[in-house]
Amino acid sequence: MNFGNLELLPLSDGFFRLDGGAMFGVVPKPLWERRAPADERNRIRLGIRPLLIRGERTMLVDAGIGAKMDPRSVDIYGIDRAHNLDHALAEAGVSPAEVDIVLASHLHFDHAGGFTSSDGGAVVPRFPRARYVVRTAEWEDATHPHERNRASYLQENFVPLATAGVLDLVPGDETIMPGVRVVRTGGHTMHHQIVMIESGGRTAVFAADLLPTTAHVDEPWIMGYDLYPMDTLAFKRTFVREAIDREYLIVFEHDPEVAAGYIREENGRKRVERVA
Ligand SMILES: [Zn+2]
Numbered sequence: 001m002n003f004g005n006l007e008l009l010p011l012s013d014g015f016f017r018l019d020g021g022a023m024f025g026v027v028p029k030p031l032w033e034r035r036a037p038a039d040e041r042n043r044i045r046l047g048i049r050p051l052l053i054r055g056e057r058t059m060l061v062d063a064g065i066g067a068k069m070d071p072r073s074v075d076i077y078g079i080d081r082a083h084n085l086d087h088a089l090a091e092a093g094v095s096p097a098e099v100d101i102v103l104a105s106h107l108h109f110d111h112a113g114g115f116t117s118s119d120g121g122a123v124v125p126r127f128p129r130a131r132y133v134v135r136t137a138e139w140e141d142a143t144h145p146h147e148r149n150r151a152s153y154l155q156e157n158f159v160p161l162a163t164a165g166v167l168d169l170v171p172g173d174e175t176i177m178p179g180v181r182v183v184r185t186g187g188h189t190m191h192h193q194i195v196m197i198e199s200g201g202r203t204a205v206f207a208a209d210l211l212p213t214t215a216h217v218d219e220p221w222i223m224g225y226d227l228y229p230m231d232t233l234a235f236k237r238t239f240v241r242e243a244i245d246r247e248y249l250i251v252f253e254h255d256p257e258v259a260a261g262y263i264r265e266e267n268g269r270k271r272v273e274r275v276a
Contacts, residue, residue: 001260002200003249006179007054010251010276011088011261013064013114017043017078022217022224025187029196036090042079046213046254048110050085051206053197057177061195061206062253063094063114063126068156085114094201095218099127102149103176104134105208105253106192109141115146116160132161135184136169149227151190153193165260185210185221185239187232188223210236213256217263240270249275 001008001241020042024032036044051061064085065077069192079127087095103231107113117126125132145153173193175181184191188209195206207223211217219236222229243250243263250272261272 001014002202003197004179004202006197006199007056008197008204008251009051009052009054009091009092010082010136011050011085013048013058013085013088014081014083015077015256016046016048016065016080016110017041017045020044020223023197023212025222025224025226025229032215033220034212039078041078045078045256047252047256047259047261049251049255050114051195051251051253052089052094053177053180055177055179055199057102058094058098058102059101059177059180060099060130061103062105062111063102065110066117066157068113068116068118068123068154070110070115074204079255082211094132096127097129099130101177102127102130102132103180103182103195104132104138104158105194105206106138106189106210107134108189109154109157111208111253112157113149113154115157119229125161125164125166130166130240132158132166132179133168133170134158134161135191135193136171137214138189139167141190142194152225156256171178184236187228187235190224190228198258201240202249203246204251205243206251206253208253210239211250211252213252214215214261215259217270217272244270 020038048064053059103171116123142153173183179199183192222232226232257276259276261274
């Protein structure tokens with residue numbers, strides 16, 4: 001997708017499955033299963049879609065689950081990486097060494113798993129020339145996990161970046177490269193951030209876990225995984241209004257079908273007009 005001076009390319013690291021109830025929080029199953037059918041283990045299918053941005057530099061936003069998950073987790077999360085980020089990058093004609101910047105929305109394993117790879121035992125940065133950009137307070141939370149978030153923050157996904165000296169911590173809402181800036185949403189994690197991409201008078205947004213799928217556009221459809229769901233609600237109310245009024249192109253990281261679209265409102269009902 002050409003977007004002003006930038007090129008945006010939603011990639012794929014395959015699919016995985018999470019508990020449908022946990023994905024929709026307080027929404028009852030008879031309602032959510034119409035939007036996202038559950039399998040025999042009550043899981044719904046989710047995409048894993050890092051975003052490649054080519055501009056002044058080549059940037060990858062999030063990097064999927066990666067190949068380090070153990071067989072038990074692969075089973076529990078139904079991880080299917082038959083077609084994964086390696087394939088998607090090759091199809092896009094981008095070698096891992098061409099990636100200049102890897103930007104994290106947050107450090108949960110389904111976003112940061114692909115930041116590192118296992119090199120015959122040692123875990124090393126997967127993109128050999130890249131600087132990895134992480135929000136400072138998200139880094140602090142991820143490296144000091146508690147009982148509620150420990151299963152999501154797998155240290156091997158990000159600690160090796162610090163060891164290798166390729167980590168850039170960014171304290172606030174800042175421009176990461178021309179046309180690309182981060183905005184903290186909180187909610188999902190205290191310092192979860194989205195990526196605003198602005199070029200040629202248009203705005204695209206990598207919404208990460210603020211709007212993981214098109215089924216999450218309605219305000220109360222908030223994940224049970226969110227640590228601070230009322231903060232998600234507050235941010236989402238303002239953001240979705242703005243996205244409709246200003247016609248933001250939204251990139252949905254976890255939607256199994258829709259990579260990107262516009263949120264439209266007709267007669268008080270919201271829907272997503274798919275563009276990719
Ligand atoms: Zn997450």
